[in-house]
Amino acid sequence: MxxxxxxxxxxxxxxxxxxxxxxxxxxxxxxxxxxxxxxxxxxxxxxxIEMPQLPDLSGYTAAAVQAKIVRKPGGRVTVRRMLQQNALKDFIGGDNRMAEWVKRQRGIPQAIFIEGGYVNLSQLVSQLPKQFFRSSAPGVYLARLPIVVAAGATLHIDKQTEELRLSQERGAFLVNDGQLFVTDSKITAWREADNGPATFRKASEFRPFLLAWGGTETYIVNSTLTSFGYQTSKSYGVSISQYTPNMHKRMQRAKPSGWLIDSDFVDMYYGFYCYEARDVVIKGNTYRDNVVYGIDPHDRSHGLIIADNSVYGTQKKHGIIISREVNDSWIFNNRVYDNKLSGLVIDRNSVNNLIAFNExxxxxxxxxxxxxxxxxxxxxxxxxxxxxxxxxxxxxxxxxxxxxxxxxxxxxxxxxxxxxxxxxxxxxxxxxxxxxxxxxxxxxxxxxxxxxxxxxxxxxxxxxxxxxxxxxxxxxxxxxxxxxxxxxxxxxxxxxxxxxxxxxxxxxxxxxxxx
Structure with a gap:
């Protein structure tokens, strides 16, 4: 010595x-x-002090997700106007946002609504006009309207779906107000003019996105999501968010939750964002080459597990950041590297978190x-x-x-x-x-x-x-x-x-x- x-x-x-x-x-x-x-x-x-005990991850599996899917009763599919729909109020409020959909749909904005029970994409395509939703090859679908999963309904994008493409030109996006399952599949924001992904060009340009509202459950397993999101509220990429304060006061929805496991998130504006969410599990994913953040849990989310992920190549800011009272959570066994700013950030009165065994x-x-x-x-x-x-x-x-x-x-x-x-x-x-x-x-x-x-x-x-x-x-x-x-x-x-x-x-x- x-x-x-x-x-x-x-x-x-x-x-x-x-x-x-x-x-x-x-x-x-x-x-x-x-x-x-x-x-x-x-x-x-x-x-x-004793080494802290980590959460048991053994129950967060593809099989456990499959066991959560209730396939009966079957749901119904309708197309109707976006106006006066609670799940869409954030996207039609104000002249600018309303004008976005009018321009893209070339008329009064409409959306596809799934209601009453379980629906998968093969059922969806059989019930909709081809100008709104069509199959271009076996298992490949193009949505040219927003899709809303209503409260009490379930949309399952399953392994029979080789790829769901959300049209950038026509303003398609996904809103979950019930239950959404994406298993062994792929969803791509699609630029029809290029016949390829809607790769990032500038922050203000609309790109399709996925948002789950208060009271919902969202499960994404063994899947790939590509090129989502832009710089507009609730439209960042893959988001799990409580309703806005005024809406929440009226609707009284529980905090949303979900599992994102063993999936790839590529070229997203934010790879993941949540707001006032609870018990979200982000496990075994790869977040690569995303624009602003890889993983970004935000305001008053708690009980999160962020584990075994690889987060790299974020172009503007941090790999992982939790910010503004994101408390009582676990961030462990992640690999975070080659990001533009910090690897991992704990920010703005986020307390009682365990950051362990990360590289x-x-x-x-x-x-x-x-x-x-x-x-x-x-x-x-x-x-x-x-x-x-x-x-x-x-x-x-x-x-x-x-x-x-x-x-x-x-x-x-x-x-x-x-x-x-x-x-x-x-x-x-x-x-x-x-x-x-x-x-x-x-x-x-x-x-x-x-x-x-x-x-x-x-x-x-x-x-x-x-x-x-x-x-x-x-x-x-x-x-x-x-x-x-x-x-x-x-x-x-x-x-x-x-x-x-x-x-x-x-x-x-x-x-x-x-x-």
């Missing part, structure tokens, strides 16, 4: 490390000057980013070769990081900081925040990161225990710059030589705790 002087010599030769390598804003510098920090060794027992690498910003989201646990993640920080924590307290590997990232292995967001375009009433950061780092390894293993900007508290802190690539020498610079020898002595836990916190906070 290396002694403290030998370890320091190795770090000096290899490049040293810093607890505050990033320049702080003026307000932060003033806070730093006002605080006096102490370094102590707390009891280790509270830090030795997050080669993303163009941070590996894992935690913004204004306290009380989250990161366990056993492998965060390697991201261009900025391995793990970045901003304005978030009680972030517990156990057994993570943060290696060869461009800046810092773990970077914690505060930032005043009052002068940004953030809605403070909707998304409040505190300029405080605190964390526990237990076990794991921080090695070969460009600016050092660990940087903390004006922390409320930091606890370190059993952490391998190895050298960065920059040759700046060993240094705890900033408020902790004068205590670096004590920190290294406790953590490395004595192998004890280290607690770094302000004197002011200790006084508050004693009071």
């Amino acid at each position: 290396l002694t403290l002087p030998v370890l320091v010599g190795v770090l000096l030769l290899a490049g040293g490390w810093s607890l505050a390598d990033a320049k702080a804003p003026e307000t932060t510098q003033e806070l730093q000057k006002a605080k006096t920090y102490t370094v102590t060794s707390p009891p280790v027992a509270p830090l030795n 997050i690498y080669r993303n163009y910003s941070d590996g894992i980013t935690v913004y204004e989201s306290p009380d989250n646990l990161l366990w056993g993640n492998r965060i390697i070769g991201n261009r900025r920080h391995g793990i970045r924590v901003r304005n978030s307290v009680n972030i517990r990081m156990y057994e993570n590997l943060s290696i060869s990232n461009g800046l810092t292995g773990i970077y914690g900081h505060i930032k005043d967001l009052s002068d940004t375009d953030r809605n403070i009433a909707l998304d409040p925040f505190d300029t405080e950061v605190s964390m526990q780092v237990v076990g794991g390894r921080l090695a070969g990161n460009g600016s050092g293993p660990l940087s903390i900007d004006s922390p409320l508290s930091v606890e370190l225990y059993r952490v391998d802190l190895l050298a960065p690539t920059k040759s700046t020498g060993i240094s705890f710059s900033g408020v902790l610079g004068e205590r670096q020898e004590e920190i290294l002595d406790l953590l490395v030589r004595q192998q004890k836990a280290v607690l770094i916190d302000p004197v002011e906070r200790q006084a508050e705790l004693q009071d």
Whole structure:
């Protein structure tokens, strides 16, 4: 085992490390000057927690989905106007949206409605005029109107369907207001002029999409969905969303749910989006080459399982992001890489989530980013070769990081900081925040990161225990710059030589705790 002087010599030769390598804003510098920090060794027992238990995924299978399908009674199919239909109000409100369908359908907008029971596509094609829905080859169908699955009805796009094509030119899309099953099949947003997928060209251009409303269940299994979505509310790609507040107040629908398992989502505007959903399972999928996000659960969704997915090639933003009170969820065993910004983001007061055993690498910003989201646990993640920080924590307290590997990232292995967001375009009433950061780092390894293993900007508290802190690539020498610079020898002595836990916190906070 290396002694403290030998370890320091190795770090000096290899490049040293810093607890505050990033320049702080003026307000932060003033806070730093006002605080006096102490370094102590707390009891280790509270830090030795059990590995968290992950949800059992064995029940989320294709067979389990098939068992949920009720095929009787048979449903009926009608075509009628889109006006005055609850499931379509979001898509015909206002002159612009109404004009979209008038232009594409060349008349008063209509939609296909499935009501009363079970329908598959072979039944659908037999009951509709060919100008609205037709088969161009065995198992290949083209929809030239929106399709609405009404409350109490079931649409099954099954393995007899080689491909369902939704016409971009004629404004087709899918709305689930009942139950939707897509099993062993393919759905493609279709550009008739090109006789091929409606590949992304610009954010404002309509592309077909799939939306499931409040009170619904949606199951997508062993299937491929391609080229959905554009930049308009509820039209992002594949979405599971509660009704808008005014509609929900009147309809009182339960939160929607669903399973998306072992499927491919390609060239979507958002690979997945949800709003006020519950217990959604996103398991074993591939999200590749999507435009803005791969997976994006949003406002007040909870109990989500996001596991065993591959998310890569997102062109504009993050691979996976949960944002605005997405709580009590599990994100584990995912591979997230080569995305334009961060690999995985926890954002806007999303709390009590477990982020575990993910492989997050080669993303163009941070590996894992935690913004204004306290009380989250990161366990056993492998965060390697991201261009900025391995793990970045901003304005978030009680972030517990156990057994993570943060290696060869461009800046810092773990970077914690505060930032005043009052002068940004953030809605403070909707998304409040505190300029405080605190964390526990237990076990794991921080090695070969460009600016050092660990940087903390004006922390409320930091606890370190059993952490391998190895050298960065920059040759700046060993240094705890900033408020902790004068205590670096004590920190290294406790953590490395004595192998004890280290607690770094302000004197002011200790006084508050004693009071």
